[in-house]
Amino acid sequence: MPNPLPALIVVDVQRAFDEWETAGKRRNNPDAVARIVDLLTAFRAHGAPIFHIRHKGTKPNSSFLPSRSGYAVKDEACEAPGEAVIVKHVNSAFIGTDLESRLRAGNITTLVICGATTNHCVETTTRMAGNLGFDARLVRDATWTFERIGPDGDTHSAEEIHAMTLSNLNGEFARIVTTHEVIASLEAVRQ
Template sequence: MNVGLGTVLLPIDVQRGFDEPSWPPRWNGEMEANGRALLAHWRAAGAPIIHVRHVSVQPGSSLAPGHWGSAFREGFEPQGEEPVLSKSVNSAFIGTDLDLRLRRLGAERIVTFGISTDMCVSTTIRTGANMGWTFVLAADACDCFDLPDGLGGTIPATAIQAAHVATLAMEFCEVTTTADLLGRPSPADR
């Protein structure tokens, strides 16, 4: 993908708090390497990045202000003048000035990734697409959790990821890989 000033990278909630034991297991061991590669690529191109951080208002949350978990994961900290947008709900567009920031940047499309695919990443894409924004999801730079199915069982994170990526691709965004975004052959093509 040709990364220029009109293509904004939007990493969503890549925070340490998701490592707290209270969170269920995650599946994507490649999420961090892929996300860091995307950040490096955007920085090398001088293209805009807006970091999104979840600031929980729920008491005891691992993503609450002042909690160690509110910090960005290692390698995902903003550099220089890269802005940080804080949100307290799933969508980065609700209760924030993200739409205005994107318009001021002259954004033509938004490439996004982060934690978790089925929650804040999906909700941000859905809201933004309904507002008219063009999204690209780097699916292999996302992660999600095993979740209870409400019937005493567990839905594996890989199934949750697959279902949400398929739904997003059907109507809300283009889905691609980190390799494609970086202009590299994917592992399957090697």
């Protein structure tokens, strides 16, 4: 029987992204981490499952090497005792990890996905969740990304990249939702 509660998947809320921003990379959605805290608080209050995903870099210059300060999780999004922490080495939280088997063992069918960055690890994890048959819900105000230079040298703003990623995922791989909608749906399950 499916678990009536969704699982919260918190992707890569690590200090490396703060370091990137300090170094001058421009991001969108400055309140995303505060929304992630809201989600963590609500899921904990409802006893809903939470999975924290950490990216462990493998390249010598990666900001996410365990020996570097960027690997650490941001304090405000730290796991509570008993919450699962899954370490990945590629963009998808499903590749090379036991995330899928844990979700299936818990009869979890609905995933609420948040974290960083929208167009990399969040997008890849969300696409795979949808392809694996999960009811994936990507939280638009609890994700963020950075501006990028395209193959033709054009600068694409973080806002544009975020919006396009949400558009690409919407309806095909996931439902795009807000933190408020997720918390309201948790309340509805409890009643």
